[in-house]
Amino acid sequence: MGRIGKIARRTFLVGSAAVVGGVAFGYYAYKRPVSNPLLNDLAEGEAALTPYVKIDSTGITLITPRADSGQGAYHVQAALIAEELDVELDQVSVDPGMPDPAYYNTALSAEAAPFRSTDDGFAADTTRGIMDAMMKFMGMQITGGSTTVPDSFEKLRLAGAVARETLKAAAAQQTGANVADLKTEKGAVILPGGGSLAYTELAATAASMDPVNDVTLRDPSTWRLVGKEMERVDILAKSTGTQAYGIDFEMDGMVHASVRTSPRRGMMNGFDAEAAREMRGVIDVVQVTDGVAVVADNTWRAIQAVNAIDVDWGPAPYPAEQAEHWQALSDSFTSDHQDSRFRDDGDVDAALEGAEVVEAEYRAPYLAHAPLEPISAVVQVADDRADVWTGTQIPRFVQTNVAKLTGLDTDQVFVHVLMMGGSFGHRLEDRVVREATEIAMQMKGTPVKLTYSREEDTVQNDTRQIAMARGRGVVKDGKVEAYDLGIAMPSVVASQMGRQGLPVPGPDLQIVAGAWEQPMQIPNYRVTGYRAPELAPVSSWRSVGASTNGFFHDVFLDELIHAAGADPMEERMRLCWHDPSRKTLEAVAEMSNWGSDLGPNKGRGVAFCMSFGVPTAEVVEVTNMDGAIKIDKVWVAAEVGRVIDPINFENMVQGGIVWALGHAMNSEITIADGMAEQRNYYDFEGMRLSQTPEIFVRGLENGDTVRGMGEPMVPPAAAALSNAIFAATGQRVREMPMNKHIDFV
Amino acid sequence: MKLTVNGTEHEVDVEDDMPLLWVLRDELNIEGVKYGCGVAQCGACTVHIDGEAVRSCQTAAADVWGDVTTIEGLGTPDAMHAVQKAWVEHQVAQCGYCQSGQMMQAASLLALNPAPTDADIDDAMNGNLCRCGTYSRIRAAVKTAATKLQEA
Numbered sequence: 001m002g003r004i005g006k007i008a009r010r011t012f013l014v015g016s017a018a019v020v021g022g023v024a025f026g027y028y029a030y031k032r033p034v035s036n037p038l039l040n041d042l043a044e045g046e047a048a049l050t051p052y053v054k055i056d057s058t059g060i061t062l063i064t065p066r067a068d069s070g071q072g073a074y075h076v077q078a079a080l081i082a083e084e085l086d087v088e089l090d091q092v093s094v095d096p097g098m099p100d101p102a103y104y105n106t107a108l109s110a111e112a113a114p115f116r117s118t119d120d121g122f123a124a125d126t127t128r129g130i131m132d133a134m135m136k137f138m139g140m141q142i143t144g145g146s147t148t149v150p151d152s153f154e155k156l157r158l159a160g161a162v163a164r165e166t167l168k169a170a171a172a173q174q175t176g177a178n179v180a181d182l183k184t185e186k187g188a189v190i191l192p193g194g195g196s197l198a199y200t201e202l203a204a205t206a207a208s209m210d211p212v213n214d215v216t217l218r219d220p221s222t223w224r225l226v227g228k229e230m231e232r233v234d235i236l237a238k239s240t241g242t243q244a245y246g247i248d249f250e251m252d253g254m255v256h257a258s259v260r261t262s263p264r265r266g267m268m269n270g271f272d273a274e275a276a277r278e279m280r281g282v283i284d285v286v287q288v289t290d291g292v293a294v295v296a297d298n299t300w301r302a303i304q305a306v307n308a309i310d311v312d313w314g315p316a317p318y319p320a321e322q323a324e325h326w327q328a329l330s331d332s333f334t335s336d337h338q339d340s341r342f343r344d345d346g347d348v349d350a351a352l353e354g355a356e357v358v359e360a361e362y363r364a365p366y367l368a369h370a371p372l373e374p375i376s377a378v379v380q381v382a383d384d385r386a387d388v389w390t391g392t393q394i395p396r397f398v399q400t401n402v403a404k405l406t407g408l409d410t411d412q413v414f415v416h417v418l419m420m421g422g423s424f425g426h427r428l429e430d431r432v433v434r435e436a437t438e439i440a441m442q443m444k445g446t447p448v449k450l451t452y453s454r455e456e457d458t459v460q461n462d463t464r465q466i467a468m469a470r471g472r473g474v475v476k477d478g479k480v481e482a483y484d485l486g487i488a489m490p491s492v493v494a495s496q497m498g499r500q501g502l503p504v505p506g507p508d509l510q511i512v513a514g515a516w517e518q519p520m521q522i523p524n525y526r527v528t529g530y531r532a533p534e535l536a537p538v539s540s541w542r543s544v545g546a547s548t549n550g551f552f553h554d555v556f557l558d559e560l561i562h563a564a565g566a567d568p569m570e571e572r573m574r575l576c577w578h579d580p581s582r583k584t585l586e587a588v589a590e591m592s593n594w595g596s597d598l599g600p601n602k603g604r605g606v607a608f609c610m611s612f613g614v615p616t617a618e619v620v621e622v623t624n625m626d627g628a629i630k631i632d633k634v635w636v637a638a639e640v641g642r643v644i645d646p647i648n649f650e651n652m653v654q655g656g657i658v659w660a661l662g663h664a665m666n667s668e669i670t671i672a673d674g675m676a677e678q679r680n681y682y683d684f685e686g687m688r689l690s691q692t693p694e695i696f697v698r699g700l701e702n703g704d705t706v707r708g709m710g711e712p713m714v715p716p717a718a719a720a721l722s723n724a725i726f727a728a729t730g731q732r733v734r735e736m737p738m739n740k741h742i743d744f745v
Numbered sequence: 746m747k748l749t750v751n752g753t754e755h756e757v758d759v760e761d762d763m764p765l766l767w768v769l770r771d772e773l774n775i776e777g778v779k780y781g782c783g784v785a786q787c788g789a790c791t792v793h794i795d796g797e798a799v800r801s802c803q804t805a806a807a808d809v810w811g812d813v814t815t816i817e818g819l820g821t822p823d824a825m826h827a828v829q830k831a832w833v834e835h836q837v838a839q840c841g842y843c844q845s846g847q848m849m850q851a852a853s854l855l856a857l858n859p860a861p862t863d864a865d866i867d868d869a870m871n872g873n874l875c876r877c878g879t880y881s882r883i884r885a886a887v888k889t890a891a892t893k894l895q896e897a
Contacts, residue, residue, distance in 0.1 A: 070840025241777025
């Protein structure tokens with residue numbers, strides 16, 4: 001397991017603790033080598049045990065601290081624990097637990113350092129280690145960056161193994177049997193004579209013992225669950241309408257609120273709520289930061305009333321019209337805006353000098369996340385505690401921010417993470433919690449549920465970054481000889497972390513993510529990131545920087561390959577130096593039968609992007625139906641090291657393709673009069689069922705590092721579509737949404 | 746006014762124009778029906794009125810013309826409708842938020858058209874948005890449910 005294994009062993013110790021009626025198993029936080037101050041950052045009290053497995057007389061609970069926004073994170077985490085614990089998934093309950101610094105996300109920090117995922121050299125390893133310590137220092141229990149699987153893969157199996165061996169030791173102590181003669185199965189220790197003791201019967205004994213930490217993880221060949229098709233732990237609830245989401249959370253005495261803050265994302269000058277106050281069910285009208293909320297006796301009345309308030313909004317703190325945003329990007333391709341040039345191979349300037357240069361410019365718009373469940377939060381504030389119930393990917397930030405607002409200590413703030421009806425990065429922001437807290441502080445003791453209307457959710461969305469790229473290249477002797485790509489965008493990380501009050505020093509890796517680190521060997525190869533000024537608020541949208549850059553990087557490569565007269569698949573394979581990456585291209589070529597005769601009016605495009613350490617190759621096939629494009633088929637091959645659950649994997653990848661292609665076809669957020677012009681799904685649609693192509697998925701397991709697949713299918717998809725449209729029509733689409741330039745069926 | 750939901754009669758005191766969606770969710774605590782857009786663009790709020798699939802966010806309480814069935818009335822975890830069984834078999838859901846509406850739409854389709862073609866499925870299901878993109882599995886599950894219902 002290479003690096004992950006090393007970090008896990010260096011970092012964690014599995015401990016146990018007595019809890020009411022039983023035992024909890026989990027990780028002690030960092031071992032603290034005194035020689036390294038960066039690692040010496042936890043206060044004494046924080047080195048407490050944080051459980052992953054709790055067993056008492058009533059049952060077994062697996063704690064899954066990475067939030068589930070729909071892609072099966074709870075299921076995958078539970079399966080990893082259950083594999084070693086020897087329990088069946090239908091025997092356990094799953095609980096996301098409370099925020100705790102010990103649940104920090106190691107894998108996220110590993111990808112935050114500017115080293116290619118393909119780079120396992122000493123410098124890369126060392127820097128990743130420092131980032132890891134910083135991440136823990138910040139207590140970032142974040143779900144994001146496709147890190148749930150990489151972060152959990154070894155940690156959770158270790159927790160399960162230690163719990164299992166300790167329960168066996170407890171059974172030995174209770175029965176006098178020899179531990180070596182004990183087996184475990186389906187949540188019980190099997191005794192030599194054939195009888196068994198359920199884990200629940202052993203919990204109290206196990207709590208009084210030192211945990212058995214000397215465990216060896218099982219060989220993958222013996223796995224019962226991991227890598228096999230499983231039934232997702234939440235599938236029954238989600239197929240019967242019985243799954244409760246954040247928006248469904250109810251409490252006695254709860255009131256319902258809805259809010260409007262400035263659609264220009266600035267100040268509120270004033271408001272007149274006289275009409276709203278008279279409306280049925282309205283309990284109160286209260287001010288929040290830059291906006292106003294109505295508290296009512298049900299959700300609909302709150303939304304109706306808040307929409308009846310006449311508000312005077314101040315100006316936007318960014319340019320009021322969309323054209324000015326594009327201009328700001330266009331003006332940013334200058335040396336004083338240069339943010340990074342991590343890739344600079346050969347001599348690009350010399351190669352371009354005097355040559356016949358292929359030039360192109362690309363654009364990608366602001367996009368909303370628009371998960372189907374509008375954001376909501378329930379907050380109850382008392383004198384000595386505050387409780388938050390919400391679907392969030394950042395529970396520790398939520399806890400800190402509620403503490404700041406209320407003046408309580410962080411350990412007086414309890415964040416209860418609820419199931420999310422989608423996120424795609426939306427719930428990496430916590431404004432809904434802050435606003436609900438502001439309302440709840442004005443009615444202490446009363447639980448307040450704040451629900452955004454779809455329109456408010458859309459207009460307040462911290463969008464995907466707007467981005468532009470300019471490519472210049474040269475081809476020679478049928479090959480790509482020089483490739484120079486400049487990318488300009490505002491810094492997502494600075495905007496997002498800025499809202500959390502955190503400065504982010506240094507270059508923003510996301511400005512060039514999905515472009516600079518591609519495993520391509522081009523003799524003269526340069527990728528430059530330009531930081532545009534801060535414009536509208538931007539945030540992490542499924543695959544972040546790579547969501548735009550995967551499109552830019554690969555479409556420009558495709559243009560050069562066509563200019564060279566080479567085959568798009570063969571030339572990408574030739575340029576690719578990284579064996580696991582090239583295998584993804586070989587896989588999609590084989591899956592799609594690349595090169596076969598397609599018949600008239602059809603075209604295929606291939607694209608490749610490595611993002612989040614996952615090399616992903618895709619082929620899109622389209623038909624030109626009298627000038628309108630129909631997307632027929634998509635093939636995806638991705639290198640993830642290990643597929644945890646093939647069914648969940650396929651579903652997630654197919655969904656990510658629908659996500660990427662839908663937005664690439666028809667979606668954008670545009671600014672006019674300082675406001676997002678779009679308000680609902682009628683003007684921000686995405687893909688619908690009738691447009692959905694057949695999507696064929698293959699997860700490859702050639703690499704030695706386990707990677708997450710929540711995002712990497714997104715970056716190549718729009719590129720493969722643009723490349724396919726070119727193949728079918730001869731028209732090169734360089735801007736998203738593509739329906740500005742070509743019709744879709 | 747009186748509303749019959751999943752076979753139970755309820756007396757509710759609400760405005761005539763309060764959408765059925767919110768009467769179900771906030772007055773009757775029937776929460777399998779979901780709010781997604783409020784303007785009949787996403788289908789998450791789909792319920793049946795006298796067996797017909799309708800968008801409850803655009804159905805005023807006073808206009809409800811018959812018995813209402815929600816996902817909870819279609820089937821339960823212990824006694825699932827064929828559509829729900831197919832949704833489990835194909836493991837359709839990701840976040841699952843749209844799936845109550847998807848299943849209500851599919852059940853209505855299959856009640857009217859027991860053997861839908863691919864085009865029929867596309868037409869009937871096109872108003873139901875899934876942001877996670879589970880459409881491939883929805884198509885497959887509708888076909889499985891159709892087969893199972895015809896065998897029954």
